[in-house]
Amino acid sequence: MNYSFHKIFSSTFIFCISSASLLSQGINFTEHIAPIIHQNCTPCHRTGEAAPFSLITYEDVVKRGKFIQKVTQSRYMPPWRADHDFGDFKDVRKLTVGQISTIKLWVENGMPKGPDVALKLPDFQTNSQLKFKPDLVLKMNKPFLIPKNNKEEYFLFSLPTNLQSDTYVKAIEFRAGNKKLVHHSRISIDTTQKMRVTDAKSIDDESIAEFGKIRMKDEFWAGWVPGNNPIIYPDGIAKPLQAGSDLLINIHYAPNVLPNETDSSSVNLYFAKEKVEQELRTLILFEKDITNQPFEIPADTVITFYAKSVEIPYPISILSVQPHMHLLGKSLRSYAITPGGDLIPLIKISAWDFDWQMTYQYKEAQAIPTGSYIFAEVTYDNTGRNPRNSFSPPQKITAGWNSTQEMFNLIFQYVIPK
Ligand code: HEC
Structure with missing residues (x-):
């Protein structure tokens, strides 16, 4: 009994090893690795985007091969922090187990380049x-x-749209x-244009x-935090933007100690080309909704x-x-x-x-019937075991916008179905 088990086990083992090495010998950059990287990494790992280095060419990828193997195996990259088994999202960033193994085997086999042909990158927009x-x-x-004063600072910027007619975004x-x-x-x-005098103040x-x-007109038209990604609203759904409006941007800067640090942030707007039937609305669960x-x-x-939210009225x-x-x-968890x-x-x-605060878009809009409630459970770690704790020893923390204070927001975008 024991003997035959051993025999089966060892022959499977040998088979695994030989098939793995056969497989890995065939894996090369051009045919197998480049498509994975270009699809899943290059959207951010290219000039002008958020990531600190490019991942496009063979040289780019080989230079960080071991590191790439590590961050893909740990699923640190591509960044996606929502659990995959709670909520069904669109444009999920996730490598398959097969893709992760392919990268691993390729790195272990010395990262061969493969056929020397021009790489075909997916379509990317600059900026x-x-x-x-x-x-x-x-x-x-x-x-x-x-300002170089080592303080958290909030500055306002008024950006005129000069739009001649009402539009949808x-x-x-x-x-x-x-x-x-x-920082955010x-x-x-x-719509008053009165805030123009606040520019850069x-x-x-x-x-x-x-x-x-x-x-x-709209206090929370859009928000950005580190790691956030733009989403495109489904057909027929958009946000109104009135003719002559200015965007008033409130930018929170982290404490700065260096001279000559400048910022030139910008906003890209994409207009609706189709007929808009539903306007997007915002529901925010925040600190005041906490029951304890x-x-x-x-x-x-x-x-x-x-x-807990109010009772959903429609x-x-x-x-x-x-x-x-x-x-x-x-x-955190919400349902x-x-x-x-x-x-x-x-x-x-x-x-x-904290570095990856994304907007998660549902694959199918989540229909919430009248009379429902939305709940959230949020946990904070204010011990010395939290490596991102700003204070050592830890201090009592209260609500506030500074990053050393705490916040709780769950921002839902929704429509009222017709
Ligand atoms: C949504 C944008 C985005 C995508 C997609 C993305 N990255 Fe990154 N990556 C970043 C940013 C921003 C950083 C720097 C901040 C950080 O380390 O979190 C980074 C950092 C890294 C690092 C350095 C990590 C460290 O600890 O210094 C590696 C390696 C890396 N990425 C590899 C990859 C690979 C491989 C993929 C694809 C499988 C990928 N990234 C996909 C944005 C992205």
Whole structure:
């Protein structure tokens, strides 16, 4: 019995080894590796995009071969922080087990180049993550010199659209200029044009204090955080943008200690070409929706907060979700419960990553019936075991916009189905 088991085992083992080495001998860059890299890595790993180096040519990839093997096996790259078994998303960034093994075998076999033919790259747009040309590119009036005072700073920038007629926007892409210091940004719509005087001024500037009282047409038209990606709304769905509007951008800069650090952030707008039937709306679950108040995180604790929305008053279809926490974030989960008791999974992130705060778009819009509630459970780690804790020893943390304070936001974009 034992003997035959051993025999089967060893012959399978030999078969595995020989087939693996046969396989890996055939794996080369041109035919097998380049397509994986170009599809899954090059969208960010090219000039002008977020990643710190290019992954395009054989030389680019060979130079970091071992590192690429490591980050793909650990699934650190391509970045996607939502759990795959809770919510069904579009444009998922994920290598298959087969692709990961192919990379591994290729690296272990000395990274052969294969046929020396010209590589065929997928279509990329310069200065955009999306595959289309933006209809309108709005830039800051001039490069902004970031104050060198080692303080978190919030500055306003007014970008006139000069649009002659009302329009609808299908996608909004904020392009951080200074990738090191732009910490996040929020875009509001100013239909009054009064905010132009606030351009390049700090939100604490006395001279513009009275402008803080002016209500924007849309306070949270778009938001950007590190690692965020633009999404394209489905056909017939868009966000309105009124003629003559200005974009008012509030940019949060991380503390800067260097002279001559400038920022030239910009915004790409993509207009709807088809007839728009539904306007996109925003539902935000935030600190005030937490049921176990107060939203305070004592030192040396791991603590979970529970949030609950108001009762959903009419049927809605949720298109996307964007969670937001700061450095103490550890994990989160959100779902809706229908009046019939069904659970609709919305998102789960088991290992929160401050650097990768993406907008997750559902493959199919999530239909939430009248009378449902949306719930969230969010956990923060304010112990010394959290390597991203800003304080040593840990301190009590309260709500606030600075990255050393904490936040809880779940931003849902939805439409009211007809
Ligand atoms: C959505 C954009 C994006 C995609 C897609 C992407 N990367 Fe990256 N990558 C980044 C950014 C930004 C960084 C630097 C910040 C970081 O390390 O998180 C990075 C860092 C890296 C690093 C260095 C990690 C370190 O610890 O310094 C490697 C290696 C890497 N990427 C490989 C890959 C490979 C291989 C793929 C495809 C399988 C890929 N990346 C896909 C954006 C991306």
